[in-house]
Amino acid sequence: MNYSKPKFKEKYGNFINGKFEAPDDGEYFDNHSPIDNMLLAKYPRSKESVVKKAIEAANNAKDAWGKTSVGERSAILMKIADVIEANLNEFAQMETADNGKAIRETVNADVPLAVDHFRYFASVIRAEEGSATELNENTVSLIIREPLGVVAQIIPWNFPLLMLAWKVAPALASGNCVVLKPAEQTPASATFLAERIGDLLPPGVFNVIHGFGPEAGKPLASSGKVDKVAFTGETTTGQLIMQYASKNLNPVTMELGGKSPNVFFSSIMDHDDDFLDKCIEGAVLFAFNQGEVCTAPSRLLIQEDIYDAFIEKVIARTEAIKMGDPFDMNTMMGAQASNDQHEKILSYIEIGKEEGAEVLTGGGAKKLDGDLSNGFYIQPTILKGHNKMRVFQEEIFGPVLAVCTFKDEAEAIEIANDTLYGLGAGVWTRDAHQLYQIPRAIKAGRVWVNCYHDYPAHAPFGGYKKSGFGRENHLMMLNHYRQTKNMLISYDKKKLGFF
């Protein structure tokens, strides 16, 4: 199949109460593609009044939706999955046009994972049970889960449809109504989804509003009429959202990124086999999604006795990364999501050089030809240095790998944990003891062992330390979107005897 930029309408509305609506003040913002900086479409620049309307619609829908049977909700989520699957190529093209990532990733990862995610939550809710405990012969404690009501969700631009699925599927499955604000860089797939699934859900259950953080995100996150806020993004906005939630005594879940270590022990080089080949790819996965992944393995730690031999292979594989038209199935790495990200990444490469990091490959912007010359491309870059450098400590969110060596297990663990964050990590070894002990010693919510960047449903995902809290991608997320109702029932006819 040949992929290309899909056709967009001139402008889109917010999806509120089951209908698309133009913004009430008529203001829109332009959404450009990072591939060539060309206009894709206009989306509403919503303000507080629109946000309130969406929250009201969700509140009006929550009682009836919260009472639907799990069978009914499951069937609807299954249908949503079917619709996304039936439109897989359209979603993939839209995602590539909007975010800039390579079509090979949207076709094979973003969209199929989103489909599976809806199916997973449709399935697990059918098999759930509450509990009944006989506390003594006359007293029974029943635990029943109830939806929170209305959930505000603010999602990022790096996997627009997949992050939507991670947040929306468990929230709907557990019986909540949702007001979703997609990132303003990537409003396309959420809108396309609302167009396709709008009639599957009762009006008000799923609402999508577009706009800027300070104008639309803030009134959504600070509203006293929402019951929970879920956010993926950076730490300052994370703190702000928690402050707003604290005023309403609302629960929050936060996913705030990381600076994930990817640790390679000597034994990987014991044989020249398929596993070594997998290890090389595992190190080069820093370039997956142009490095715009919260768990990007952006710190490469190599045991010193194999450093020269292994890094040579990693550099060769990195230099074989094919850049070009993101709609070409052979293109491995596409455009960064926006000009400001592009600038930020370049500024980090500069401070890395100034701090004395050695550029092993890459080290600057990538110029492509034709229309693509206006897009935002960066060469996959490897910088050698030490863990105290800023390029080892800050999330660059680009295809920039910082590499250092370690002597032994103790030093590997020390470097791996010398970071403010704790979202992901990778451990690669043929040693059976290291396979268990090193992952246990790394303070991160997800440690990939002899693999990386795998995100199957039913493997919980979330952070330690400043990477946030909450565990998405797993049925335990359902309880982050629910209350616990305890019915404590007495079958004793006798009074207590106090009065």
Add this chain to the structure above:
Amino acid sequence: MEFNRVEITEEAEEIVEQLKQQHGELIFHQSGGCCDGSSPMLLPKEDFYIDDNDIWLGEVAGIPFYMSHDQFEYWKHTHLTVDLTNGRGASFSLEIPLGKRFIIRSRLLKEEELAYLNKKA
């Protein structure tokens, strides 16, 4: 000779001045983490809770610039300049509706700068 840890470009200062007119007292807080992180956020002063966990790095465009203490431990050897670029961030920073984004340009602090700043602290 006096030195500082943080400065601002003229272009960025103009936008701060413009937003002061609109929003009143403002602060910068340096963000970390995912997506739009690792960039400075311009916020209404009363919105963002600052305490001993934050370090005051200096004033730019007449407003304070803060960073969390633990983040500063990894940044303290570098000098920062708040600059401006075209683009669209997805945070709550106030310049975003203008199609502009503040970014940080960094350089290493020189020995005499470090000596001065450490003595002052």
